[in-house]
Amino acid sequence: MNDERPPTPHQPEKPEPAFTPSGTPPAPLVRTREGDIIHLGPELAVGEADVRAERGEFVTGTSLSKDAWRRLLKNRLAVFGLIMVATITLASVTGPFLIKELTGLTPDYIPTDIAALKSLPPFTAPDGSFSWLHPMGTDNQGRDLLARVLQGGQISLMVGIIATIMSLIIGVSYGAVAGYLGGRPDSVMMRLVDVLYSVPYIIIVIVLLSMFRGQTARGQLILLFVALGSVSWLTMARIVRGQVLSLKNQEFVLAARATGVSTPRIIFRHLVPNTIGPVIVYATLTIPTIMLTEAFLSFLGFGVQPPIASWGSLTTDGIQNIAIFPWQLICPGVTMGLTLFSLNFLGDGLRDALDPQMRKF
Amino acid sequence: MLRFIIRRLIITIPTILVVITITWGLIRLAPGNFYTGDKALPEAIEQNIREKYGLDKPWHEQYLRTMGHILRLDFGTSLKYEGKSVNEIIARSLPVSATVGILAYLLALIVGITVGSIAALKQNSKWDYASMTLAMLGISIPNFVLGPILVLFFSLTLYWLPPSRWDGFPSKSVILPVITLSAAYMAYIARLTRAGMLEVLRSDYIRTARSKGLSETQVLVRHALRGGLLPVVSYTGPALAFLLTGTVVVERLFVLPGLGNYFIQASLNRDEPLILGIVAFISMTLLSMNLLVDIAYGFLDPRIRH
Numbered sequence: 001m002n003d004e005r006p007p008t009p010h011q012p013e014k015p016e017p018a019f020t021p022s023g024t025p026p027a028p029l030v031r032t033r034e035g036d037i038i039h040l041g042p043e044l045a046v047g048e049a050d051v052r053a054e055r056g057e058f059v060t061g062t063s064l065s066k067d068a069w070r071r072l073l074k075n076r077l078a079v080f081g082l083i084m085v086a087t088i089t090l091a092s093v094t095g096p097f098l099i100k101e102l103t104g105l106t107p108d109y110i111p112t113d114i115a116a117l118k119s120l121p122p123f124t125a126p127d128g129s130f131s132w133l134h135p136m137g138t139d140n141q142g143r144d145l146l147a148r149v150l151q152g153g154q155i156s157l158m159v160g161i162i163a164t165i166m167s168l169i170i171g172v173s174y175g176a177v178a179g180y181l182g183g184r185p186d187s188v189m190m191r192l193v194d195v196l197y198s199v200p201y202i203i204i205v206i207v208l209l210s211m212f213r214g215q216t217a218r219g220q221l222i223l224l225f226v227a228l229g230s231v232s233w234l235t236m237a238r239i240v241r242g243q244v245l246s247l248k249n250q251e252f253v254l255a256a257r258a259t260g261v262s263t264p265r266i267i268f269r270h271l272v273p274n275t276i277g278p279v280i281v282y283a284t285l286t287i288p289t290i291m292l293t294e295a296f297l298s299f300l301g302f303g304v305q306p307p308i309a310s311w312g313s314l315t316t317d318g319i320q321n322i323a324i325f326p327w328q329l330i331c332p333g334v335t336m337g338l339t340l341f342s343l344n345f346l347g348d349g350l351r352d353a354l355d356p357q358m359r360k361f
Numbered sequence: 362m363l364r365f366i367i368r369r370l371i372i373t374i375p376t377i378l379v380v381i382t383i384t385w386g387l388i389r390l391a392p393g394n395f396y397t398g399d400k401a402l403p404e405a406i407e408q409n410i411r412e413k414y415g416l417d418k419p420w421h422e423q424y425l426r427t428m429g430h431i432l433r434l435d436f437g438t439s440l441k442y443e444g445k446s447v448n449e450i451i452a453r454s455l456p457v458s459a460t461v462g463i464l465a466y467l468l469a470l471i472v473g474i475t476v477g478s479i480a481a482l483k484q485n486s487k488w489d490y491a492s493m494t495l496a497m498l499g500i501s502i503p504n505f506v507l508g509p510i511l512v513l514f515f516s517l518t519l520y521w522l523p524p525s526r527w528d529g530f531p532s533k534s535v536i537l538p539v540i541t542l543s544a545a546y547m548a549y550i551a552r553l554t555r556a557g558m559l560e561v562l563r564s565d566y567i568r569t570a571r572s573k574g575l576s577e578t579q580v581l582v583r584h585a586l587r588g589g590l591l592p593v594v595s596y597t598g599p600a601l602a603f604l605l606t607g608t609v610v611v612e613r614l615f616v617l618p619g620l621g622n623y624f625i626q627a628s629l630n631r632d633e634p635l636i637l638g639i640v641a642f643i644s645m646t647l648l649s650m651n652l653l654v655d656i657a658y659g660f661l662d663p664r665i666r667h
Contacts, residue, residue: 198373199379200643210629299613301629319614322509341497
């Protein structure tokens with residue numbers, strides 16, 4: 001195992017240090033009065049908080065999550081990512097309804113007017129004048145591209161989130177069990193992960209999706225969740241295993257065992273909640289990867305099938321008409337790129353905020 | 362070292378067998394057959410086909426026969442490209458994929474390492490932020506979006522480069538596929554180089570090198586790069602897998618007669634020997650490359666001796 005990082009315990013309740021604002025401070029080494037300037041050797045130097053505590057100015061403690069949140073908000077790119085992700089998600093969820101309310105257009109609405117039965121550039125009416133009706137233009141059948149992109153966003157985000165949740169469930173359970181059991185079961189389980197790691201899984205996913213073509217669009221979508229979720233849990237398992245290894249010998253686990261808590265309960269109620277930090281970080285970075293894979297599979301024709309559309313399939317449709325109607329590619333493509341970009345920045349920011357030791361870039 | 366190589370080989374071979382078995386299993390478990398089309402075949406004809414391809418035998422016999430052939434690197438004859446052996450198809454399409462892949466990887470290495478090193482040396486400068494934002498953009502924009510945009514610009518507007526054709530190497534037709542494929546790698550390599558260099562530049566041995574009076578260039582080239590590029594070396598393994606999916610897309614986009622295109626076609630056609638042949642070939646290449654990378658890693662980093 002070369003992926004063992006230094007232990008990074010994520011305990012919500014840390015053992016209380018000697019100097020605490022809430023506890024009674026032990027007898028101070030140097031008596032101070034209000035206004036005294038303290039001169040101490042470096043080994044005796046106390047933090048500002050400790051001095052204040054002695055003086056009776058209690059400092060409010062910062063919880064791990066509050067601290068992480070503060071660090072995240074300091075990272076401008078991560079905040080940008082957070083805002084973009086929130087905006088795009090909100091727009092994808094509510095957008096199609098809003099557009100329907102405001103203009104009566106649905107993602108599948110094909111105009112009956114023969115003049116509108118063509119692909120219109122953004123902000124253009126059928127007669128060529130400026131119009132707010134189609135901010136992203138229309139596709140070959142005259143369907144509103146903005147409504148389609150927003151609805152495609154629902155599908156793309158859903159694939160990303162559901163497949164990530166699947167990989168979370170598998171990866172966390174697998175890693176936690178392997179880490180807690182240790183010894184032979186652990187080395188067998190992790191050797192299997194090593195073997196699966198070197199499998200060119202995308203090839204197997206392509207074979208799976210092409211052989212078991214979903215009979216319906218919905219069936220294909222479920223197949224996609226399963227295929228993507230079941231191949232992306234390996235790193236998660238490794239991360240959780242590493243965390244559990246560093247946690248399992250701590251006192252709270254010993255206490256749980258001593259009071260007769262069952263092994264599954266120790267793993268899932270005591271250990272897993274403590275691995276949440278790195279898990280959140282990795283999950284945030286898994287979502288864009290899975291969305292990218294979905295788009296890639298849709299491009300090859302193995303992803304979502306019509307009438308369901310995702311960003312990947314919309315982009316693929318756009319590629320066919322690139323020479324004449326470039327907006328059909330650029331609008332969904334840029335929306336997808338922006339989302340992945342924001343998610344990646346958010347994930348990076350979360351990693352720096354939640355787990356500074358994991359910081360890589 | 363030898364023990365390490367032998368141990369790795371011991372898990373590599375079962376891995377290849379597992380991959381082929383899973384693929385074979387998926388093809389066989391899926392409903393239907395390669396000869397089932399829209400029209401139902403007369404029973405006699407179906408019987409003949411089943412006999413010809415050995416489908417009438419029990420499944421374990423078929424499995425062992427297939428595995429035996431694959432282990433002897435005899436992948437059989439394609440079902441759809443009549444009379445063409447799978448080995449022949451691989452031999453013909455591999456050079457195309459390999460050319461694009463290798464060129465893209467070299468380009469990515471050159472650009473990525475340069476940009477990453479500069480970003481690390483000028484940490485937190487405007488240049489650092491700009492190049493890292495650009496790198497994140499490169500990771501986030503799918504290559505099948507980037508490719509057509511490049512085509513739109515360089516082929517359909519400026520008429521500089523052909524939009525989709527293959528004239529072999531060296532020719533103008535190579536440029537767009539290579540750039541499209543290498544963009545994401547460039548971005549990854551730049552990020553990895555920056556991270557690796559940042560870590561190394563703070564380390565003690567760099568301070569020692571500086572304090573013994575080496576010039577900054579010498580410190581950088583002879584000491585920092587060697588340690589700072591380790592993450593890039595270990596990325597080569599994943600990069601190869603990544604290259605694989607990348608080439609599939611790029612070959613589809615630019616209509617190149619490469620391995621990826623044949624693989625997609627074979628999957629759509631249910632061309633069992635061709636699918637298995639390509640899967641086996643790709644896994645073997647990938648795993649042996651991974652092994653090579655691990656060995657190289659041991660040589661580059663004296664701290665890691667297996």
